[in-house]
Amino acid sequence: xxxxxxxxxxxxxxxxxxxxxxxxxxxxxxxxxxxxxxxxxxxxxxxxxxxxxxxxxxxxxxxxxxxxxxxxxxxxxxxxxxxxxxxxxxxxxxxxxxxxxxxxxxxxxxxxxxxxxxxxxxxxxxxxxxxxxxxxxxxxxxxxxxxxxxxxxxxxxxxxxxxxxxxxxxxxxxxxxxxxxxxxxxxxxxxxxxxxxxxxxxxxxxxxxxxxxxxxxxxxxxxxxxxxxxxxxxxxxxxxxxxxxxxxxxxxxxxxxxxxxxxxxxxxxxxxxxxxxxxxxxxxxxxxxxxxxxxxxxxx
Amino acid sequence: xxxxxxxxxxxxxxxxxxxxxxxxxxxxxxxxxxxxxxxxxxxxxxxxxxxxxxxxxxxxxxxxxxxxxxxxxxxxxxxxxxxxxxxxxxxxxxxxxxxxxxxxxxxxxxxxxxxxxxxxxxxxxxxxxxxxxxxxxxxxxxxxxxxxxxxxxxxxxxxxxxxxxxxxxxxxxxxxxxxxxxxxxxxxxxxxxxxxxxxxxxxxxxxxxxxxxxxxxxxxxxxxxxxxxxxxxxxxxxxxxxxxx
Numbered sequence: 001x002x003x004x005x006x007x008x009x010x011x012x013x014x015x016x017x018x019x020x021x022x023x024x025x026x027x028x029x030x031x032x033x034x035x036x037x038x039x040x041x042x043x044x045x046x047x048x049x050x051x052x053x054x055x056x057x058x059x060x061x062x063x064x065x066x067x068x069x070x071x072x073x074x075x076x077x078x079x080x081x082x083x084x085x086x087x088x089x090x091x092x093x094x095x096x097x098x099x100x101x102x103x104x105x106x107x108x109x110x111x112x113x114x115x116x117x118x119x120x121x122x123x124x125x126x127x128x129x130x131x132x133x134x135x136x137x138x139x140x141x142x143x144x145x146x147x148x149x150x151x152x153x154x155x156x157x158x159x160x161x162x163x164x165x166x167x168x169x170x171x172x173x174x175x176x177x178x179x180x181x182x183x184x185x186x187x188x189x190x191x192x193x194x195x196x197x198x199x200x201x202x203x204x205x206x207x208x209x210x211x212x213x214x215x216x217x218x219x220x221x222x223x224x225x226x227x228x229x230x231x232x233x234x235x236x237x238x239x240x241x242x243x244x245x246x247x248x249x250x251x252x253x254x255x256x257x258x259x260x261x262x263x264x265x266x267x268x269x270x271x272x273x274x275x276x277x278x279x280x281x282x283x284x285x286x287x288x289x290x291x292x293x294x295x296x297x298x299x300x
Numbered sequence: 301x302x303x304x305x306x307x308x309x310x311x312x313x314x315x316x317x318x319x320x321x322x323x324x325x326x327x328x329x330x331x332x333x334x335x336x337x338x339x340x341x342x343x344x345x346x347x348x349x350x351x352x353x354x355x356x357x358x359x360x361x362x363x364x365x366x367x368x369x370x371x372x373x374x375x376x377x378x379x380x381x382x383x384x385x386x387x388x389x390x391x392x393x394x395x396x397x398x399x400x401x402x403x404x405x406x407x408x409x410x411x412x413x414x415x416x417x418x419x420x421x422x423x424x425x426x427x428x429x430x431x432x433x434x435x436x437x438x439x440x441x442x443x444x445x446x447x448x449x450x451x452x453x454x455x456x457x458x459x460x461x462x463x464x465x466x467x468x469x470x471x472x473x474x475x476x477x478x479x480x481x482x483x484x485x486x487x488x489x490x491x492x493x494x495x496x497x498x499x500x501x502x503x504x505x506x507x508x509x510x511x512x513x514x515x516x517x518x519x520x521x522x523x524x525x526x527x528x529x530x531x532x533x534x535x536x537x538x539x540x541x542x543x544x545x
Contacts, residue, residue: 171412181399185396186398188389189384190384190413191412193381
């Protein structure tokens with residue numbers, strides 16, 4: 001039972017990170033039907049930003065929650081700029097072209113960003129600074145979860161809550177939903193859809209940045225390549241949940257996290273990735289719309 | 301004082317407008333005008349180019365020739381969302397309700413570009429009064445409404461933008477006669493009380509001619525007849541072609 005609970009918490013932690021990245025895939029897809037394969041690199045770059053600013057800020061004396069949130073804020077800002085720029089360079093000029101064009105462009109952008117970090121930083125793993133605040137969590141929590149795991153889960157939950165509030169309650173969030181349901185009609189209602197598209201990339205990037213900082217905290221080392229696998233897994237999660245659906249991305253990510261964690265625990269840790277991608281293949285065969293897939297409710 | 305257009309009451313003017321989808325020319329030189337406060341009908345068979353004329357007007361389809369003037373200014377190169385802010389609002393064919401937004405959110409999307417919060421609330425109350433069927437469903441998703449309710453919502457959403465000119469594309473499509481009557485009554489009421497000019501595209505010619513002051517008839521990309529609606533209703537050719545004999 002203890003082992004099971006350990007795996008459960010491990011799965012929840014993994015699922016949290018996947019969810020933070022998967023949301024960016026699903027939101028962008030929901031609005032412009034493009035798979036932004038460069039999204040995983042935003043997450044990787046955020047981890048590097050966090051590494052750099054984490055070291056600087058802790059050397060000037062910042063610590064605890066203040067340090068963690070300052071690092072998240074700076075990484076989110078950087079990620080937002082990257083996300084915005086990626087859309088303007090790699091996707092906006094291709095709007096209205098064939099569906100294949102932005103896909104190729106996405107892969108190109110992904111390779112470019114990976115190699116950019118490889119050259120600008122290092123091809124090696126870098127140690128990640130300690131950013132997790134030293135909090136005396138209640139014993140009931142720490143029996144099966146490390147402080148880092150608890151922080152990852154809490155920060156993710158808070159991010160999800162903020163995102164939900166933003167999408168459901170604000171004018172911009174409502175416009176984002178409207179654009180994803182009918183882009184042309186949104187224009188006919190006076191919505192500047194280019195602005196909403198930019199903002200969707202920014203929102204997704206900010207969430208990926210939170211994930212990037214948290215994974216650094218969890219793994220304590222990062223390299224230029226972490227975005228690739230995490231990006232693919234998060235993409236799988238988004239497809240699993242039904243790409244385009246926000247709650248679907250979170251559910252898909254959690255399912256994937258649990259599946260990986262249990263496969264690693266009960267079979268072997270080398271089967272983690274096999275399980276994840278076997279999931280992707282099975283969904284694409286048997287339920288391509290995903291768990292929460294839009295059951296096309298267009299009433300024309 | 302220059303003599304150019306003193307007291308221009310023309311809201312919309314299409315002059316010799318041409319437009320194509322790929323190689324197919326949908327509009328082969330269309331000219332029409334709508335004056336302030338008028339209800340104008342644009343009639344014609346399926347594929348005559350009525351919807352294309354509306355698309356060019358809203359900037360969704362770029363014209364290949366001719367000119368479109370809205371509210372005294374040429375619309376060339378102007379983006380759809382900018383024209384909406386200037387008061388040119390279209391209620392498209394098929395209603396195009398945002399299915400997963402609530403009725404209230406759909407209405408608010410119609411006022412997306414407006415900043416006058418209190419006035420927005422007042423307009424919302426006015427429209428829920430005008431369409432009581434919507435009031436009882438304000439919190440429900442737009443996609444769950446019936447066809448008639450969706451049409452009411454689409455019109456109400458359009459009115460939330462306080463248009464100078466409202467383009468209505470096939471508002472009667474697929475609705476029961478009783479519901480159509482109600483909707484057309486409301487359209488007339490809006491025109492009378494608010495002075496909103498309306499360009500009505502319809503396949504149901506009798507209905508449209510009864511509701512409008514003037515009408516244009518389109519055939520394969522051209523305007524082939526125009527005049528006061530009353531006269532067109534009596535015109536033998538029009539009767540034969542569009543009113544069922």
